[in-house]
Amino acid sequence: MNMGAVKLHGHWSSPFNYRIIWALKLKGIPFEYIEEDLYNKSPSLLQYNPVYKKIPILVHDGKPICESSIILEYIEETWPQNPLLPADPYERVMARFWLKFANEQGSAPWIMFSSSGEKQEKAKKQSLEMLKTLEEMALGDNKFFGGEKIGMVDIVFGKFAHWLGVLEEGGGEKLLEADKFPRLHAWVQNFKEVPTIKENLPDRDALLKKFNSIREGILASP
Numbered sequence: 001m002n003m004g005a006v007k008l009h010g011h012w013s014s015p016f017n018y019r020i021i022w023a024l025k026l027k028g029i030p031f032e033y034i035e036e037d038l039y040n041k042s043p044s045l046l047q048y049n050p051v052y053k054k055i056p057i058l059v060h061d062g063k064p065i066c067e068s069s070i071i072l073e074y075i076e077e078t079w080p081q082n083p084l085l086p087a088d089p090y091e092r093v094m095a096r097f098w099l100k101f102a103n104e105q106g107s108a109p110w111i112m113f114s115s116s117g118e119k120q121e122k123a124k125k126q127s128l129e130m131l132k133t134l135e136e137m138a139l140g141d142n143k144f145f146g147g148e149k150i151g152m153v154d155i156v157f158g159k160f161a162h163w164l165g166v167l168e169e170g171g172g173e174k175l176l177e178a179d180k181f182p183r184l185h186a187w188v189q190n191f192k193e194v195p196t197i198k199e200n201l202p203d204r205d206a207l208l209k210k211f212n213s214i215r216e217g218i219l220a221s222p
Helices: 015-026 043-048 068-078 089-105 108-113 117-139 152-156 159-171 182-193 204-220
Strands: 006-010 032-035 057-060 063-066
Touching: 006 015, 006 043, 015 068, 015 152, 015 159, 043 057, 057 068, 063 068, 068 152, 089 117, 089 152, 108 117, 108 159, 117 182, 159 182, 159 204
Parallel strands: 006 032
Antiparallel strands: 006 057, 057 063
16 A cells, blocks of 8 residues: 555535545545635645646645546555456446546536526536436446446546535526436435445535525626
């Protein structure tokens, strides 16, 4: 096992931050968590991520790694126990395909619920197409995206299990309806019942309050 102090700089409301928390905990890696104020960024944050100046940042043995998808790859390669990617080469490459899909398509619901007019309609269409693709092509009849065991694809899509419901409530419109997306709806329940996930989710009411505040600010701006 690769030793050395592990620190995670994050923010309580970020789904990208929770990706890293879940991965570290699923692998049993002890770490120190440092909460960042994104409106008053610490010298450490600016030092460790001078390019993008954002969280999450994993610091392992004094070396910073930035961007959640890259951090997940680093965690998987550095601590091979309790693997989050399949051992089979084909299954592994298919997991990478859906990870890429998540990074390219996953922001559509946020855009939908924080915009208006034509931009909102376009994002809604993209969101529904994305969910349909996941329902019909990615999940199949599996409990999780990789089969019967939680893995990296589940972790990356984890924001749809908790944060999407907050967006829906704040925006006043339902996307992930059980009758339209029964497999995804079942996956949400399965995902949130995994003890590591269940014990490590941000407070829903606090998330809703934060989202509503941000949304109002965006919609009020010219």
